[in-house]
Amino acid sequence: MKESGATKVSLIPGTDSITQVLSLVMYVFFIGFIFYGQRIQMYIMIREVENSLHKLRHIKEEGKKTAIDVIKELGKPTTDPSSRIDRYLEYFTIAPQSMDPAGIVAKLDHILDTRDERLKEEVKLMAPELQNDEVQINNLENTLEAAMALNFIYKVVRHYYIQGKKTLSLYVIMQLQMILPMVMKEAEAYASALKAFAYGQPIGDGAGPLVAGKLMHGYETRKLAKDCVMASVPIEGRTAIIIKAEGPGGNVGKPGDAVEAAIEENKGKIACLIMIDAGLKLEGEAVGEVAEGIGAAIGGPGVDAFKIEEKLTKYKIRNYAIIIKQDIGDAVSPMRKEINDSIDKAIEQVKLMIRERTKEGDKVIIVGVGNSIGVGQ
Amino acid sequence: MRLKRMTQNQTQTTPQSNKVSSYLTLIVFVVMALSIAALFIAVDTYFLGDQVAAGVLAAIGVIAMVMSVFLLYQSRQAVAHAKIEIPKVMTNVGCVKNCDSKTSREFQRGDYVFKELDANCEKCGGKQMIVSIYKEVKEKEKTYNV
Numbered sequence: 001m002k003e004s005g006a007t008k009v010s011l012i013p014g015t016d017s018i019t020q021v022l023s024l025v026m027y028v029f030f031i032g033f034i035f036y037g038q039r040i041q042m043y044i045m046i047r048e049v050e051n052s053l054h055k056l057r058h059i060k061e062e063g064k065k066t067a068i069d070v071i072k073e074l075g076k077p078t079t080d081p082s083s084r085i086d087r088y089l090e091y092f093t094i095a096p097q098s099m100d101p102a103g104i105v106a107k108l109d110h111i112l113d114t115r116d117e118r119l120k121e122e123v124k125l126m127a128p129e130l131q132n133d134e135v136q137i138n139n140l141e142n143t144l145e146a147a148m149a150l151n152f153i154y155k156v157v158r159h160y161y162i163q164g165k166k167t168l169s170l171y172v173i174m175q176l177q178m179i180l181p182m183v184m185k186e187a188e189a190y191a192s193a194l195k196a197f198a199y200g201q202p203i204g205d206g207a208g209p210l211v212a213g214k215l216m217h218g219y220e221t222r223k224l225a226k227d228c229v230m231a232s233v234p235i236e237g238r239t240a241i242i243i244k245a246e247g248p249g250g251n252v253g254k255p256g257d258a259v260e261a262a263i264e265e266n267k268g269k270i271a272c273l274i275m276i277d278a279g280l281k282l283e284g285e286a287v288g289e290v291a292e293g294i295g296a297a298i299g300g301p302g303v304d305a306f307k308i309e310e311k312l313t314k315y316k317i318r319n320y321a322i323i324i325k326q327d328i329g330d331a332v333s334p335m336r337k338e339i340n341d342s343i344d345k346a347i348e349q350v351k352l353m354i355r356e357r358t359k360e361g362d363k364v365i366i367v368g369v370g371n372s373i374g375v376g377q
Numbered sequence: 378m379r380l381k382r383m384t385q386n387q388t389q390t391t392p393q394s395n396k397v398s399s400y401l402t403l404i405v406f407v408v409m410a411l412s413i414a415a416l417f418i419a420v421d422t423y424f425l426g427d428q429v430a431a432g433v434l435a436a437i438g439v440i441a442m443v444m445s446v447f448l449l450y451q452s453r454q455a456v457a458h459a460k461i462e463i464p465k466v467m468t469n470v471g472c473v474k475n476c477d478s479k480t481s482r483e484f485q486r487g488d489y490v491f492k493e494l495d496a497n498c499e500k501c502g503g504k505q506m507i508v509s510i511y512k513e514v515k516e517k518e519k520t521y522n523v
Contacts, residue, residue: 043400202510248489334466340511376491
């Protein structure tokens with residue numbers, strides 16, 4: 001019999017049925033990935049966000065439980081404080097209108113003062129036993145603020161997660177998934193801060209007050225502005241006015257007002273202002289590294305920095321800054337040994353600055369900026 | 378009270394559901410089914426005499442099987458263990474007279490830096506004070522040689 005010479009062409013390769021089935025499955029996967037690859041990628045991202053969201057919810061719930069337990073233990077409330085705490089966690093602050101920015105600093109200052117007073121009153125209502133214990137009231141306020149921050153982070157992440165799922169928008173989910181490692185790091189830092197505040201332990205941000213505390217320890221102190229203390233200390237033949245937030249309660253004080261008052265008390269005759277604060281380090285830099293610079297070393301909404309800069313410009317006072325480097329996690333969690341060890345280095349730096357940049361008999365102001373929790377004076 | 382029971386060196390584990398995404402489970406089971414099919418074909422191919430193809434198919438089957446089981450295990454682990462690490466915080470007590478006497482103990486509520494303690498120094502009988510409070514982070518930070 002004569003062969004036709006024509007070869008049989010098959011769309012599906014393979015000689016036996018199993019190989020053909022496998023090849024078909026491969027084709028289906030290939031075509032499926034062409035059309036649904038992005039969607040599959042999105043589901044993987046959603047899954048990652050979902051896992052982090054579960055963890056965030058757990059951290060937030062733990063934060064709330066810790067706050068409730070501390071209030072019950074220390075404040076001895078007559079009624080269950082849970083509902084009041086729930087309301088506290090939802091508090092918000094509306095920034096002043098900035099269409100005409102003239103005078104906005106005073107408005108912002110007023111709003112922040114009102115907020116602080118309101119929250120303190122609320123804490124006092126939750127913990128009637130601590131009416132006159134300012135230290136514990138401050139610590140409780142800080143604990144609740146950490147719980148508030150965790151609640152806010154959880155709600156924002158949940159918002160974008162649900163929005164991404166609803167719209168099935170890769171870009172919403174992708175943005176969230178990209179910043180999630182940083183968000184989680186911050187949330188873990190706040191969880192750690194919560195315990196530190198509840199126990200009244202010094203935190204990384206307390207590096208500035210610790211430097212000031214070490215310089216003023218043993219000298220007579222007096223109140224200068226709201227929640228701020230000062231002491232007049234002789235250093236290297238000069239008179240140093242040391243300012244810090246009043247400790248050991250969790251408190252940042254109002255260093256802007258304190259510096260203003262100290263400058264006015266001395267009629268502007270100040271050789272220089274040295275500010276010591278915790279500064280955010282870049283990846284690769286060592287925790288506790290001490291760096292020197294110029295300018296108002298103070299964070300927050302900018303009210304204190306504005307007041308200090310105004311007064312310094314008016315009297316032409318030079319402003320030096322020292323920062324003790326740490327990351328956000330270290331700043332709000334119990335103080336690391338490396339930061340504690342850098343305190344003496346920072347003090348040496350302050351003394352060197354005073355020796356090199358001022359004359360004997362001059363007056364200098366030294367401000368330890370940060371949260372004074374767990375740091376006395 | 379819960380807080381009273383807490384020590385300073387505590388790790389808490391999430392008491393939450395071990396819910397794993399249905400999509401992920403579906404993908405894992407499809408890969409698992411394909412790996413089993415690959416293993417069967419490998420056996421079939423081996424008896425047909427093509428040992429090289431059988432080896433390749435067996436390797437693919439085993440790798441796919443191990444990966445799918447690992448993925449399923451990992452996803453369950455990730456959900457089950459959300460931990461908050463609470464580091465150990467130490468309080469260092471020193472003598473006010475600077476007699477070099479220093480003691481270290483676990484942090485207690487009420488401790489703060491510069492707090493004068495009632496107990497006197499064992500060495501010189503002077504007043505004692507809390508000189509520092511800090512945590513020691515044990516893990517070594519990864520260096521990137523840059």
